[in-house]
Amino acid sequence: MPTITYIQNDGTAHQVSLPMGATIMEGAVQNDVKGIVAECGGSCMCATCHVYIDEQFLDLLPEMEEEEAEMLEGASAEIKPNSRLGCQVRVSPKLDGIIVRIPEKQ
Amino acid sequence: MSKKVVIIGAGHGGIQVVASLREEGFDGEIVLIASEKEMPYQKPPLSKGFLQGKQSEEAILFRAATYYENNNIHLRLGEEVQQIKVSEKRVVTSSGETISFSHLILATGANNRKLVFNGTEAPNILYLRTLNDAQVIAQRLESSQHIAIIGGGFIGLELAALAAEKGKQVTVIEAQTRLMERVLPAVISTTFQQTHEHNGVRICLNSHIEQISNEGIQTKEGFIQADLILAGIGVIPASSLAQEAGIVCENGVVVNEFQQTSVPYIYAIGDCANHYNVFAGKNIRLESVQNAVDQAKVAVNHILEQPQAYRAVPWFWTNQYHLKLQMVGISAGFDEYVLRGEIGSDKFSVYYFKNKQLIAVDSLNRAADHLNARKLITAGISPTKTQIEDLAFNLNDCL
Numbered sequence A: 001m002p003t004i005t006y007i008q009n010d011g012t013a014h015q016v017s018l019p020m021g022a023t024i025m026e027g028a029v030q031n032d033v034k035g036i037v038a039e040c041g042g043s044c045m046c047a048t049c050h051v052y053i054d055e056q057f058l059d060l061l062p063e064m065e066e067e068e069a070e071m072l073e074g075a076s077a078e079i080k081p082n083s084r085l086g087c088q089v090r091v092s093p094k095l096d097g098i099i100v101r102i103p104e105k106q
Numbered sequence B: 001m002s003k004k005v006v007i008i009g010a011g012h013g014g015i016q017v018v019a020s021l022r023e024e025g026f027d028g029e030i031v032l033i034a035s036e037k038e039m040p041y042q043k044p045p046l047s048k049g050f051l052q053g054k055q056s057e058e059a060i061l062f063r064a065a066t067y068y069e070n071n072n073i074h075l076r077l078g079e080e081v082q083q084i085k086v087s088e089k090r091v092v093t094s095s096g097e098t099i100s101f102s103h104l105i106l107a108t109g110a111n112n113r114k115l116v117f118n119g120t121e122a123p124n125i126l127y128l129r130t131l132n133d134a135q136v137i138a139q140r141l142e143s144s145q146h147i148a149i150i151g152g153g154f155i156g157l158e159l160a161a162l163a164a165e166k167g168k169q170v171t172v173i174e175a176q177t178r179l180m181e182r183v184l185p186a187v188i189s190t191t192f193q194q195t196h197e198h199n200g201v202r203i204c205l206n207s208h209i210e211q212i213s214n215e216g217i218q219t220k221e222g223f224i225q226a227d228l229i230l231a232g233i234g235v236i237p238a239s240s241l242a243q244e245a246g247i248v249c250e251n252g253v254v255v256n257e258f259q260q261t262s263v264p265y266i267y268a269i270g271d272c273a274n275h276y277n278v279f280a281g282k283n284i285r286l287e288s289v290q291n292a293v294d295q296a297k298v299a300v301n302h303i304l305e306q307p308q309a310y311r312a313v314p315w316f317w318t319n320q321y322h323l324k325l326q327m328v329g330i331s332a333g334f335d336e337y338v339l340r341g342e343i344g345s346d347k348f349s350v351y352y353f354k355n356k357q358l359i360a361v362d363s364l365n366r367a368a369d370h371l372n373a374r375k376l377i378t379a380g381i382s383p384t385k386t387q388i389e390d391l392a393f394n395l396n397d398c399l
Ligand SMILES: Cc1cc2nc3c(=O)[nH]c(=O)nc-3n(C[C@H](O)[C@H](O)[C@H](O)COP(=O)(O)OP(=O)(O)OC[C@H]3O[C@@H](n4cnc5c(N)ncnc54)[C@H](O)[C@@H]3O)c2cc1C
Pocket: B008, B009, B010, B011, B012, B013, B014, B033, B034, B035, B036, B043, B044, B045, B046, B047, B079, B080, B081, B082, B107, B108, B109, B110, B128, B129, B130, B155, B238, B241, B269, B270, B271, B272, B286, B287, B288, B289, B290, B292, B315, B316, B317, B318, B319
């Protein structure tokens, strides 16, 4: 099971092991990482699962689909080149060790 | 005396209450009572990712089991509240236990309306509301070929879409003149109807059911063969518990702007709550994640003595095939609409106005319009017709 490190906006880090195929959003919400809201439950409909992905892992992520890109535009916090919607990124073995930062607001 | 919050129902509303209480620093006792035996899960994916086979049972859980332990939540699964003793501030559950509270929250949701003929419930029909329903439907879908769906609303059509994608012969039977008529204007109904037909779904509008048998459905207009009949014909708010306790009910549990019922320390939120909605300009019940979540926050803030009246703009979504429709505001009563993008394409938004004020926006595969519209409507800003029609104009500039 790949391990993800979530870093909350207040600096608190959580290490979570996720089953294959789970999304970064699910891992955060189910394990009580603060700062990911995920109102729509992963339907790519709310942009409240915005995260910043550690630069090192950016190239290993699945490509962003058009709908994610559009939805992301509406996120509340600053959108950076390493912004993604957590519900659209599924974990795979190559993402083991990935570090994900949570923005100050959703 | 310290506060103790008891919540009935662990759906979107109940879970948000628990999460918000702890996030706001509440350190009193929390008891969450859920009649279903499964770990609390989300309902919207049932008619989408879950039945499509794309999301597992695990993936639709609200929280991992450890969440409840770590946050000191007494989660009582498979237990139903059977009575509220209002003046004693206690509830009685199916296990015979009596649980006291200082504040009680009814987040009991709604139950499916059942099809009734001559006073008896029609047999052989499956309805979707719970995970258990979804599991039964998943099995039956596997073994069936001809599927009839009664009701052309959101849930019926999501089921139609996923059954068609599994290669089934699907017929949708709707009594109204068009699909999703209660909430959507004709331009959007038409796009959805065409997409369903394009995917091989037969849509019967203005259709009247006369009889249901093991072989299928007899309508006034003809016979529809079916080895599986599903129905999505609306819901009935789960308010009997409140009613029996003498709490004022009328089309659900009646609440004020802080979600309080007629008993000030008993609150109701979500599908079961009949509230005055500023965007509708009248009392309504909403059946949406947004409404359950936002009302949960209002109730929590009131319990924690930091009251904020409910004033969130309603929004909702549905996924059918490649069509993602997002709705914000309440379009009923509009007197004019403006289009952004082209009807007939799979990507356009409809902006509804009433007395020159923007009241609602429906966006088809235009997520950015939807998010922007939530902000516009919340702020009471109405862009001009020219701005809306000009795809090159960034509507965020109006904010
Ligand atoms: C198939 C389906 C698809 C949907 N799709 C969407 C969508 O795409 N977007 C959207 O916004 N909304 C959608 N909805 C609606 C959304 O799920 C509801 O509006 C939302 O779940 C309401 O939350 P709630 O907390 O009010 O009630 P619920 O989530 O329904 O939870 C109520 C819970 O209370 C429990 N309960 C009731 N009485 C008792 C009792 N006496 N004791 C103990 N427990 C009790 C019930 O078992 C139930 O689990 C969908 C609903 C369904 C069924």
